[in-house]
Amino acid sequence: MTLILPIRENLELRSHAPEDAQTLFDVAKKNDAHLRQWLPWLDDDKTVADTENYIKESIERLSKDEGIDLSIWYENQLIGGIGIYPLDLNHKKTSLAYWLTEEFQGKGIMNDSLKVVIEYLFTEKKLNRIEVCCAIGNTKSSALPKKLGFKFEGISRESEWLYDHFVDMEVYSLLAKEWNKN
Numbered sequence: 001m002t003l004i005l006p007i008r009e010n011l012e013l014r015s016h017a018p019e020d021a022q023t024l025f026d027v028a029k030k031n032d033a034h035l036r037q038w039l040p041w042l043d044d045d046k047t048v049a050d051t052e053n054y055i056k057e058s059i060e061r062l063s064k065d066e067g068i069d070l071s072i073w074y075e076n077q078l079i080g081g082i083g084i085y086p087l088d089l090n091h092k093k094t095s096l097a098y099w100l101t102e103e104f105q106g107k108g109i110m111n112d113s114l115k116v117v118i119e120y121l122f123t124e125k126k127l128n129r130i131e132v133c134c135a136i137g138n139t140k141s142s143a144l145p146k147k148l149g150f151k152f153e154g155i156s157r158e159s160e161w162l163y164d165h166f167v168d169m170e171v172y173s174l175l176a177k178e179w180n181k182n
Helices: 018-032 032-036 048-063 109-123 139-146
Strands: 003-008 011-015 066-073 077-084 095-102 129-135 152-160 166-175
Touching: 003 109, 011 032, 018 048, 018 077, 018 129, 048 066, 066 109, 077 109, 095 109, 095 152, 109 129, 109 139, 129 139, 129 152, 139 166
Parallel strands: 095 129
Antiparallel strands: 003 011, 011 066, 066 077, 077 095, 129 166, 152 166
16 A cells, blocks of 8 residues: 655655665665754664665554655655654544755745645544654754644653653644644
8 A cells, every 4th residue: 555645746745665765764874964863763774674674664554554654755856754653543643753854944845744644634534633742952843833733732751762862852732623724
């Protein structure tokens, strides 16, 4: 099963495919210094085989409706990703995580991509709640839920291990009844 969500001309989200492993690995490695400040998973991808295993797990999560991992493609170039996990259909909720290569930040790409993902989750998956957690200090990441109408719920103290230390996370949520896609 492949999921493709068009965003705008030359921009789309696609579920991971096995043939994307080398590209995803290369993009993550090329952007390691930029992404490492906030993302704890970079050391899990030491080889292309690690990325292939991640993609295999991602495809399995998608097939079981347990989560969705999407690559952001701009002009057929992989430039980021959005993770939707865990996808809890019983309680009608999920969490979003996202990243974008440095050169494509500030162009509205992630904002537009998240709008489409949120709309998909509320309309197609019939969810009620979407949560976003951002490390304190990651102002670019925390600006997105604020801009999209998420409500600040508080601080989750020392809730993520980032290589050699714990980080506090800002927690934001959006309910289906609060969603205004404009």
